[in-house]
Amino acid sequence: MSTSDYQVLIVGGGLVGASLAVALGQAGVSVAVVEAAPFAGGGQPGYDDRSLALAQGSQRIFTGLGVWSALEPRVCPIKTIHVSDRGRFGFTRLRHDEEGVPALGYVVTARVLGGVLVERLAQLDRVEILAPAQVRDFSIAADGVSVELDREGAAHTIGADLLVAADGADSTIREQLGIETVRRDYGQTAVIANLTPQLPHDNVAYERFTDSGPMALLPMTENRCALVWTVPAAQADEVMQLDDDDFLARVQERFGYRLGRLQKVGRRHAYPLQLVRARESVRPRLALIGNAMHTLHPIAGQGFNLGLRDVAALAEVVVDARAAGRDCGDPAVLERYAAWRRRDQQRVMFFTDSLVRLFAQPLAPVALARDAGMLAMDLCPPAKRWFGRLTMGRAGRLPRLARGLPLT
Numbered sequence: 101m102s103t104s105d106y107q108v109l110i111v112g113g114g115l116v117g118a119s120l121a122v123a124l125g126q127a128g129v130s131v132a133v134v135e136a137a138p139f140a141g142g143g144q145p146g147y148d149d150r151s152l153a154l155a156q157g158s159q160r161i162f163t164g165l166g167v168w169s170a171l172e173p174r175v176c177p178i179k180t181i182h183v184s185d186r187g188r189f190g191f192t193r194l195r196h197d198e199e200g201v202p203a204l205g206y207v208v209t210a211r212v213l214g215g216v217l218v219e220r221l222a223q224l225d226r227v228e229i230l231a232p233a234q235v236r237d238f239s240i241a242a243d244g245v246s247v248e249l250d251r252e253g254a255a256h257t258i259g260a261d262l263l264v265a266a267d268g269a270d271s272t273i274r275e276q277l278g279i280e281t282v283r284r285d286y287g288q289t290a291v292i293a294n295l296t297p298q299l300p301h302d303n304v305a306y307e308r309f310t311d312s313g314p315m316a317l318l319p320m321t322e323n324r325c326a327l328v329w330t331v332p333a334a335q336a337d338e339v340m341q342l343d344d345d346d347f348l349a350r351v352q353e354r355f356g357y358r359l360g361r362l363q364k365v366g367r368r369h370a371y372p373l374q375l376v377r378a379r380e381s382v383r384p385r386l387a388l389i390g391n392a393m394h395t396l397h398p399i400a401g402q403g404f405n406l407g408l409r410d411v412a413a414l415a416e417v418v419v420d421a422r423a424a425g426r427d428c429g430d431p432a433v434l435e436r437y438a439a440w441r442r443r444d445q446q447r448v449m450f451f452t453d454s455l456v457r458l459f460a461q462p463l464a465p466v467a468l469a470r471d472a473g474m475l476a477m478d479l480c481p482p483a484k485r486w487f488g489r490l491t492m493g494r495a496g497r498l499p500r501l502a503r504g505l506p507l508t
């Protein structure tokens with residue numbers, strides 16, 4: 101029997117770490133979350149104004165985590181996805197009725213989602229939030245993990261059976277363990293802002309490939325749209341400094357008039373974009389999840405959805421080990437998680453990275469081939485269905501939570 105303070109210690113209370121804490125906490129696993137930023141009250145850097153397109157699979161997971169009823173009135177369903185190439189002929193469209201689902205996905209701001217997770221965590225007495233707190237040092241031994249924390253200037257040492265690194269793209273846990281990463285700086289920046297169009301968005305998500313980078317307009321509540329515009333890093337400052345009218349004119353010129361005139365724009369934020377992939381996802385008593393394991397370009401809106409499937413799989417592996425009387429930090433238990441997630445992670449990373457490269461190619465033959473590819477996808481139901489399953493988070497063997505089944 102374990103003598104650790106907690107069964108699972110999660111470093112990082114971003115959207116992924118917080119989701120894992122909810123999953124484990126409601127299954128009766130004792131959990132501590134160590135988060136560097138103040139947790140509630142809007143201080144969390146990951147709970148910001150970016151809009152996330154949640155896949156259908158993520159909606160199921162959130163239902164299982166008991167948070168969907170609180171989220172539902174605050175999300176906007178995506179009924180159609182429209183992908184096009186500016187100034188060229190290629191386009192493809194994915195519709196919810198053709199896929200036989202009520203929606204292809206749902207748009208929610210990270211701030212709203214984070215707030216709902218914080219509320220849910222407060223209801224779980226097996227979860228303790230240690231924030232703001234920094235991990236000073238840690239050691240992993242055969243019988244447990246020991247973590248030294250700095251909390252309000254005082255040092256604390258806590259023990260756990262399993263350490264989960266959910267500490268984001270620049271994970272210090274990963275770095276300190278010397279886990280290697282593959283990295284690519286895309287030399288691009290995502291500029292985000294909320295816009296109000298003249299015409300109703302009709303729940304259509306637009307992904308438009310332009311000469312200065314891909315531009316997505318996602319439908320939001322109150323007929324607003326969330327803009328995610330990827331610009332070359334060297335142009336990001338200039339785009340951020342445009343006044344609102346000039347900014348709207350620039351977006352309008354690239355997006356066109358499908359939504360009529362773009363009338364109002366909210367605050368802008370900029371995110372430099374990179375790809376980060378850890379070469380290992382587990383070590384004895386350690387698992388990596390979310391951005392600490394894989395940081396993606398937001399072009400296909402897959403990063404958080406992929407991280408949430410890590411959450412569903414890791415929670416299932418931990419809960420099953422516990423039910424079988426096994427130690428959840430056991431390498432064989434964790435290897436099950438690693439093997440399970442490998443294919444989905446590789447597939448989504450490859451798909452996302454290929455899209456970035458494909459649409460960054462201005463060469464005429466490549467542009468022609470991708471336009472033909474989009475048209476072929478539009479005309480070919482199996483290819484479309486594959487694309488649909490991937491973007492809805494339904495490809496591969498799914499964890500119980502992602503299939504709408506209870507975790508325990």
Ligand SMILES: Cc1cc2nc3c(=O)[nH]c(=O)nc-3n(C[C@H](O)[C@H](O)[C@H](O)COP(=O)(O)OP(=O)(O)OC[C@H]3O[C@@H](n4cnc5c(N)ncnc54)[C@H](O)[C@@H]3O)c2cc1C
Nearest residue numbers: 112114115116136146153267268390391401402403404405
């Ligand atoms: C512009 C943009 C648009 C996006 N759109 C989508 C989308 O439509 N759909 C989608 O699925 N994904 C999208 N993503 C990706 C998504 O935002 C991320 O995948 C997700 O937020 C990652 O969450 P995380 O919890 O893994 O990491 P993070 O949000 O980085 O959280 C890590 C947490 O760890 C904490 N931390 C770090 N180090 C320590 C330490 N030493 N001690 C304690 N705490 C620590 C940090 O304070 C932070 O709170 C988008 C991303 C961007 C930039």
